[in-house]
Amino acid sequence: MALHRTGTVxxxxxxxxxxxxxxxxxxxxxxxxxxxxxxxxxxxxxxxxPDGERLAIRGAEVLALLARxxxxxxxxxxxxAGQVRLAAFPSAAATLVPAAVSLLARRHPGLGLxxxxxxxxxxxxxxxxxxxxxxxxxxxxxxxEADGVTSVxxxxxxxxxxxxxxxxxxxxxxxxxDFADTxxxxxxxxxxGELLALCELAGFTPQIAFASDDYVAVQSLVxxxxxxxxxxxxxxxxxxxxxxxxxPIGGAARxxxxxxxxxxxxxxxxEAVAAVLTEVSVA
Amino acid sequence: MALHRTGTVxxxxxxxxxxxxxxxxxxxxxxxxxxxxxxxxxxxxxxxxPDGERLAIRGAEVLALLARxxxxxxxxxxxxAGQVRLAAFPSAAATLVPAAVSLLARRHPGLGLxxxxxxxxxxxxxxxxxxxxxxxxxxxxxxxEADGVTSVxxxxxxxxxxxxxxxxxxxxxxxxxDFADTxxxxxxxxxxGELLALCELAGFTPQIAFASDDYVAVQSLVxxxxxxxxxxxxxxxxxxxxxxxxxPIGGAARxxxxxxxxxxxxxxxxEAVAAVLTEVSVA
DNA sequence: GCATAATCATCGATATGATCGATGTACGCC
DNA sequence: GGCGTACATCGATCATATCGATGATTATGC
Numbered sequence: 001m002a003l004h005r006t007g008t009v010x011x012x013x014x015x016x017x018x019x020x021x022x023x024x025x026x027x028x029x030x031x032x033x034x035x036x037x038x039x040x041x042x043x044x045x046x047x048x049x050p051d052g053e054r055l056a057i058r059g060a061e062v063l064a065l066l067a068r069x070x071x072x073x074x075x076x077x078x079x080x081a082g083q084v085r086l087a088a089f090p091s092a093a094a095t096l097v098p099a100a101v102s103l104l105a106r107r108h109p110g111l112g113l114x115x116x117x118x119x120x121x122x123x124x125x126x127x128x129x130x131x132x133x134x135x136x137x138x139x140x141x142x143x144x145e146a147d148g149v150t151s152v153x154x155x156x157x158x159x160x161x162x163x164x165x166x167x168x169x170x171x172x173x174x175x176x177x178d179f180a181d182t183x184x185x186x187x188x189x190x191x192x193g194e195l196l197a198l199c200e201l202a203g204f205t206p207q208i209a210f211a212s213d214d215y216v217a218v219q220s221l222v223x224x225x226x227x228x229x230x231x232x233x234x235x236x237x238x239x240x241x242x243x244x245x246x247x248p249i250g251g252a253a254r255x256x257x258x259x260x261x262x263x264x265x266x267x268x269x270x271e272a273v274a275a276v277l278t279e280v281s282v283a
Numbered sequence: 284m285a286l287h288r289t290g291t292v293x294x295x296x297x298x299x300x301x302x303x304x305x306x307x308x309x310x311x312x313x314x315x316x317x318x319x320x321x322x323x324x325x326x327x328x329x330x331x332x333p334d335g336e337r338l339a340i341r342g343a344e345v346l347a348l349l350a351r352x353x354x355x356x357x358x359x360x361x362x363x364a365g366q367v368r369l370a371a372f373p374s375a376a377a378t379l380v381p382a383a384v385s386l387l388a389r390r391h392p393g394l395g396l397x398x399x400x401x402x403x404x405x406x407x408x409x410x411x412x413x414x415x416x417x418x419x420x421x422x423x424x425x426x427x428e429a430d431g432v433t434s435v436x437x438x439x440x441x442x443x444x445x446x447x448x449x450x451x452x453x454x455x456x457x458x459x460x461d462f463a464d465t466x467x468x469x470x471x472x473x474x475x476g477e478l479l480a481l482c483e484l485a486g487f488t489p490q491i492a493f494a495s496d497d498y499v500a501v502q503s504l505v506x507x508x509x510x511x512x513x514x515x516x517x518x519x520x521x522x523x524x525x526x527x528x529x530x531p532i533g534g535a536a537r538x539x540x541x542x543x544x545x546x547x548x549x550x551x552x553x554e555a556v557a558a559v560l561t562e563v564s565v566a
Numbered sequence: 567g568c569a570t571a572a573t574c575a576t577c578g579a580t581a582t583g584a585t586c587g588a589t590g591t592a593c594g595c596c
Numbered sequence: 597g598g599c600g601t602a603c604a605t606c607g608a609t610c611a612t613a614t615c616g617a618t619g620a621t622t623a624t625g626c
Binding site for chain 1: 601602603604605606
């Protein structure tokens with residue numbers, strides 16, 4: 001290519017900051033390797049044959065492609081571009097994620113975020129499969145950490161008792177035992193376990209009337225007097241039915257975690273997303 | 284790319300017939316060179332980050348481009364493709380070149396020929412400038428060879444006296460002196476010199492009435508009785524006016540040459556064109 | 567729960583190949 | 597015909613790609 005640009009081997013060598021014999025050597029090797037006639041001695045100079053010229057043009061195309069790849073990589077490294085795939089559970093997707101997206105857009109305008117809704121075990125599987133790069137998960141105190149993934153707690157999500165407005169127990173410490181005879185509604189399967197544990201601690205076994213992992217549906221059921229439930233803060237932040245009352249349950253909380261897969265260092269874009277998620281969580 | 288295909292460093296090494304540490308080394312160097320996080324240790328294995336995966340895809344594109352360039356070169360070397368640019372003077376363009384094109388099409392169907400009409404000095408300049416790869420030229424015996432180019436004579440082109448049919452001198456040796464008092468028509472500038480030399484040899488100086496390098500026009504002038512002329516065999520093979528008669532002039536001929544520039548070896552496609560041009564010339 | 571197998575990182579040694587400076591050869595120019 | 601320019605060749609040197617052996621870490625199987 002340098003020979004094509006400059007016309008002489010010496011000039012090509014100068015342009016590439018090499019010695020002249022080096023270029024001669026390279027050209028000879030290229031001819032041997034391709035088995036083609038690329039050069040022709042003409043007078044005291046050298047000229048590219050049509051084949052040689054075509055090869056020089058192809059070479060320029062290759063270098064352009066490499067430059068483009070390098071530019072893409074640089075843009076990604078400098079957080080000017082890139083797409084991060086995030087898995088989040090529903091109540092976080094409705095609260096933390098929108099806040100994070102807004103903050104991310106302000107801080108790194110070129111960075112994009114792909115959101116997938118997934119419950120924690122599903123999210124861990126997606127991390128392992130490489131479907132997503134990072135996940136927002138939650139865990140209850142006694143639950144074992146999912147296998148292979150790394151979780152960092154960024155927020156303690158207070159659990160609250162949720163009752164029909166008419167049954168509001170008022171301020172002060174909540175005693176779940178007051179609702180031992182009431183019918184109960186529970187959320188997802190994992191939350192059900194926590195609910196049972198809390199009630200057992202209060203000295204009774206709740207009568208489960210209905211179960212749904214949709215926190216809007218659960219609140220509607222409570223509002224219409226079908227029972228009471230326990231919901232985490234994020235779910236209530238996302239949506240609070242006007243006809244229900246909420247009272248924090250002392251010492252009951254779930255941990256909101258940022259979960260990743262594999263050992264650091266993580267790509268800069270992933271770290272940037274982790275940073276904004278952390279910020280919007282502690283706030 | 285091999286890592287992207289196989290999933291593990293060891294498998295990639297096996298596929299590339301390299302040792303495992305070699306691949307590890309390459310990957311590490313690539314990360315340092317790009318300054319990006321391309322890999323992530325995960326369990327006892329290794330995984331490409333999104334950036335790494337994109338780079339692997341770009342690499343495949345680069346390799347595809349290189350393969351395409353190599354295929355082009357191979358096709359050209361094996362005479363399955365290529366374009367050869369040929370300069371030829373008008374009477375050869377009308378006679379030898381069509382025959383050569385036909386033979387070339389039969390022998391190397393993939394090879395293409397670009398024809399440019401050019402008189403010999405012009406053709407030599409085009410060879411030097413690299414505008415054409417090979418040329419058909421002619422030269423009169425006493426003319427010096429053009430500078431820098433290499434010419435090989437492939438045909439002796441007999442010169443003939445061309446007269447109006449009414450003045451046909453009949454068979455037997457032609458004596459130009461018989462036409463000393465006739466008006467003369469001459470061809471191109473270089474042919475004019477040869478005509479003057481022939482006439483001087485015959486003992487007279489011709490009276491030039493008209494000059495043109497168009498052999499069709501010249502024959503028309505002769506046919507209409509405006510004078511007589513000398514034309515080479517190729518011009519008469521290309522076009523013979525019905526109202527003129529032709530008689531070979533003993534010992535008078537021009538050399539038809541294949542002319543190239545620069546030292547051998549020439550590209551295979553150029554040699555192939557030279558071969559067919561030689562064959563159709565001797566026939 | 568412990569042994570085993572698998573995977574990748576590190577290290578030192580080797581060999582291949584790139585690069586350079588010096589020199590030789592061919593050509594054009596004055 | 598001498599001189600300068602341009603490329604080819606040669607031998608020496610240096611960088612680096614590669615390998616085998618080994619170590620660290622993790623998943624798997626009994």
